[in-house]
Amino acid sequence: ILNVEQSPQSLHVQEGDSTNFTCSFPSSNFYALHWYRWETAKSPEALFVMTLNGDEKKKGRISATLNTKEGYSYLYIKGSQPEDSATYLCASRSGGSYIPTFGRGTSLIVHP
Amino acid sequence: KAGVTQTPRYLIKTRGQQVTLSCSPISGHRSVSWYQQTPGQGLQFLFEYFSETQRNKGNFPGRFSGRQFSNSRSEMNVSTLELGDSALYLCASSLGSGSVDTQYFGPGTRLTVL
Numbered sequence: 001i002l003n004v005e006q007s008p009q010s011l012h013v014q015e016g017d018s019t020n021f022t023c024s025f026p027s028s029n030f031y032a033l034h035w036y037r038w039e040t041a042k043s044p045e046a047l048f049v050m051t052l053n054g055d056e057k058k059k060g061r062i063s064a065t066l067n068t069k070e071g072y073s074y075l076y077i078k079g080s081q082p083e084d085s086a087t088y089l090c091a092s093r094s095g096g097s098y099i100p101t102f103g104r105g106t107s108l109i110v111h112p
Numbered sequence: 113k114a115g116v117t118q119t120p121r122y123l124i125k126t127r128g129q130q131v132t133l134s135c136s137p138i139s140g141h142r143s144v145s146w147y148q149q150t151p152g153q154g155l156q157f158l159f160e161y162f163s164e165t166q167r168n169k170g171n172f173p174g175r176f177s178g179r180q181f182s183n184s185r186s187e188m189n190v191s192t193l194e195l196g197d198s199a200l201y202l203c204a205s206s207l208g209s210g211s212v213d214t215q216y217f218g219p220g221t222r223l224t225v226l
Contacts, residue, residue, distance in 0.1 A: 031211040043116075043202070043217040044155075051212055089155065093211045099168045102155040 006103035020076045021106040026095025027071030039086040080110040116218035130191040137205030144186040149200040
């Protein structure tokens with residue numbers, strides 16, 4: 001059974017705060033780790049695809065790191081804005097399974 | 113470039129009926145994946161089609177099936193509907209390069225089974 005865990009489950013921050021959340025995944029037979037942002041009433045939007053141990057990706061104020069040896073990825077948001085409010089999902093293709101297994105997501109609410 | 117479209121957006125069916133959902137991928141994308149989102153289970157992978165062939169399959173019963181046409185449009189069928197099939201069904205398209213593909217999601221079809 002493959003488990004992709006995300007923490008925390010939800011997060012409330014003030015505008016301007018920096019924040020980060022974690023995605024843990026099976027470290028064996030790693031193929032790729034995907035991060036998505038899912039805003040209410042919209043479709044999930046791809047943020048990053050990460051494949052190499054030590055990979056770091058950046059998109060504006062959002063960045064992510066990957067550790068495939070220990071099976072975790074961090075997503076960082078610098079200077080959170082209300083428009084960053086969304087559920088952030090990770091999906092792993094690892095542990096001997098090529099199909100993507102999603103975590104339950106971290107719900108971020110940024111208060112003005 | 114037009115995004116991924118799904119039809120219908122909302123659907124109400126009764127137990128025992130069957131349903132067909134449609135997904136039109138972004139032009140040039142050859143892979144279409146289907147997902148089920150429920151409050152209890154989160155987002156779960158159903159299957160992926162590439163060049164009209166099922167390439168990967170998730171852990172769902174045989175009542176869930178799909179197909180892909182030569183223009184890459186895909187349909188998903190659920191037969192003998194159960195109450196637990198009530199969910200948001202999302203499709204996502206990608207170029208089809210493999211695990212590093214960026215997936216682009218459609219708006220989803222909200223299925224309610226009464």
